[in-house]
Amino acid sequence: MAAAASCAYAQKAGDAELNQAYQALERKDYDSAITLFRASLGKQPGNAGAHKDLAYTLLKAGENAEARDEFEAALKLSPNDETAALEYAFLAYETGKRVEALRLFDGLRQTGSPATRATAEKAFENIDKPLQEGIARWQQALANAANPNDITMFSACQELARLAEERDQLALAAGQYEICWKLKPQNSELLLALARVWRELGRMEEARSALLAASRSAQARTAELAREQMDARYPYPYEFENALKLDPQNTALRRELAFLCLAMHKDTEAVAQFQRLLAIAPRDEVARKQLDALLRPATEPVARTGAAAATDAKAMGEKSLALGYLRDAVKYLQQAQEQNPDDSEVMLKLGSAYNQSKDDAEALVWFNRARHAHDPVIAAEAAKAYHNLNGDAQPVTTAWTLPMYSSRWGDLFSYGQVKRTVPLPWMKKANSLVSLYVSARFMGDVKSSMDAHVPDPQYLSESSFIFGVGAASKTWHRLTGWAEAGEAVQYLPFRHDVGAAIPDYRGGLNFAKGFGHLLGSTRSGLFYETTADAIYVSRFDKDWLFYSQQRAGRTFALGEGASLQTLFNVNLVHDIKNQYWAETLELGPGIKLHLPLMPPNVYFSADFLRGVYLDNQYNPRRPNYNDIRVSLWYAITK
Numbered sequence: 081m082a083a084a085a086s087c088a089y090a091q092k093a094g095d096a097e098l099n100q101a102y103q104a105l106e107r108k109d110y111d112s113a114i115t116l117f118r119a120s121l122g123k124q125p126g127n128a129g130a131h132k133d134l135a136y137t138l139l140k141a142g143e144n145a146e147a148r149d150e151f152e153a154a155l156k157l158s159p160n161d162e163t164a165a166l167e168y169a170f171l172a173y174e175t176g177k178r179v180e181a182l183r184l185f186d187g188l189r190q191t192g193s194p195a196t197r198a199t200a201e202k203a204f205e206n207i208d209k210p211l212q213e214g215i216a217r218w219q220q221a222l223a224n225a226a227n228p229n230d231i232t233m234f235s236a237c238q239e240l241a242r243l244a245e246e247r248d249q250l251a252l253a254a255g256q257y258e259i260c261w262k263l264k265p266q267n268s269e270l271l272l273a274l275a276r277v278w279r280e281l282g283r284m285e286e287a288r289s290a291l292l293a294a295s296r297s298a299q300a301r302t303a304e305l306a307r308e309q310m311d312a313r314y315p316y317p318y319e320f321e322n323a324l325k326l327d328p329q330n331t332a333l334r335r336e337l338a339f340l341c342l343a344m345h346k347d348t349e350a351v352a353q354f355q356r357l358l359a360i361a362p363r364d365e366v367a368r369k370q371l372d373a374l375l376r377p378a379t380e381p382v383a384r385t386g387a388a389a390a391t392d393a394k395a396m397g398e399k400s401l402a403l404g405y406l407r408d409a410v411k412y413l414q415q416a417q418e419q420n421p422d423d424s425e426v427m428l429k430l431g432s433a434y435n436q437s438k439d440d441a442e443a444l445v446w447f448n449r450a451r452h453a454h455d456p457v458i459a460a461e462a463a464k465a466y467h468n469l470n471g472d473a474q475p476v477t478t479a480w481t482l483p484m485y486s487s488r489w490g491d492l493f494s495y496g497q498v499k500r501t502v503p504l505p506w507m508k509k510a511n512s513l514v515s516l517y518v519s520a521r522f523m524g525d526v527k528s529s530m531d532a533h534v535p536d537p538q539y540l541s542e543s544s545f546i547f548g549v550g551a552a553s554k555t556w557h558r559l560t561g562w563a564e565a566g567e568a569v570q571y572l573p574f575r576h577d578v579g580a581a582i583p584d585y586r587g588g589l590n591f592a593k594g595f596g597h598l599l600g601s602t603r604s605g606l607f608y609e610t611t612a613d614a615i616y617v618s619r620f621d622k623d624w625l626f627y628s629q630q631r632a633g634r635t636f637a638l639g640e641g642a643s644l645q646t647l648f649n650v651n652l653v654h655d656i657k658n659q660y661w662a663e664t665l666e667l668g669p670g671i672k673l674h675l676p677l678m679p680p681n682v683y684f685s686a687d688f689l690r691g692v693y694l695d696n697q698y699n700p701r702r703p704n705y706n707d708i709r710v711s712l713w714y715a716i717t718k
Contacts, residue, residue: 128157142595211247268297293327424453480715488707521546563587588615597635645672660699666691
């Protein structure tokens, strides 16, 4: 009914995209509806009703954070919409914006309609009471601690700060975070917490100092998050000094201030900073050489022009580019290029700075100059950037491997593929829709290679290298199609059930989507993943196989690149010829683990499954089975 009314409104408003969005919503085509709602809102951003309906559609698609933002937009346009306010408050709490949720529930329980007041009051109490009790408990624990050590003090203060921040007791939270920072200054994530709370308290200078110190942290993730929150301009020298008062052991921060003083011709201040830097990091050879040059006797003057001046400008340009201060980066890099016109690295950086500034014409000029550099690394990087910016399709190499042990078969399997795209320069439009590639696959197992003298061996894999050419469509709404033709070459000389080399044709469709806090998320929470494949394989009697994998559970963020998932699997396999081995249902728990030393695209998994054959005609085995599968997934794209 609501959708019909909204559709009527859309027709009345004459908005074609909005009308189509509601029609897609009636069909439960949520992806199309979301796209159409956004197209409509691009034309009429002040339509509070469309923002609200888009939010509900995003909720159905599992995009809770985006739904929260749309409810917020609707609420700003229609401040008296209590339904939008409640929805926004609940989603804000679920997605980590708990202070905002608490404030909004507090306001609604006092000013809303009776029904809204009752709902808000209950929600407020459910959130506030545990926070209030937790704060009192940790304050009492700190008061009763006779001789607390640094570890127990830090844990107690950090928990108290977290609870106080969630309850909007910002002064208490700030004080506890400050204690934590004094106890563990190596934990730079605390700087982000301090900046967040100080900003809420209106202590803007201190917040900027904390963000500046965090942006030069050795912890990459912390530095990235801090840079995203900083002003677009480059920091002033006094802001570096304030940040160093907060984090005096930050070598990157002090080194940058030293070079900034040098670029501003403040040699005395530069000397002082280099000396303090060397006291902290005595092996910093760059700082030592620069200090020696600055302290050289007057009879050996150091020219401030030419290579030295270019080095100063280049260093400042690189720093500005790394931090996203694009105007400063262009200015300093232009100075460095004028002072040393043959520096190909400066040309490459200038291309990047102009590219990020959306000045692609100028970026192409500098990338073109840099790709003719004598340094092969710079030339290759510049050539890649030039071709990408110019719209020239470039070859891409992807590789993946999946070694896996199965207790059901008592065997170790390995699957893998290396694929290289082959763009056609004269078919730019085709390259944007379909990618052609050459491929080498491997499919094998350990047991098959040990069955040379077994009278009737049971081969558990294809035991082949498969070389082929193929085509893959661009992903559309998370759906990808592909097809390959090639030759499967056996690597077992004693295997005679198939030919040594046989034609191999395969292809299919793949769909994959995840919701919630997926593996690698920086925050813990629930998740759901679905994967579906339809695969044609000629050597399996020209059969089509259909795979459906559903996984749901909880992700635990373990800090600095580590995360763990506990999950439940539902795996279904079906084929169009109803062969018993391709008709199975598997259920069971599992885990996935990513450790800090692992690259982002690597994870370990273990699944404990109970399976059942869905069609037991011609099945020589038991109808049910148990399987423990342990695997390691690795993928890379270059």
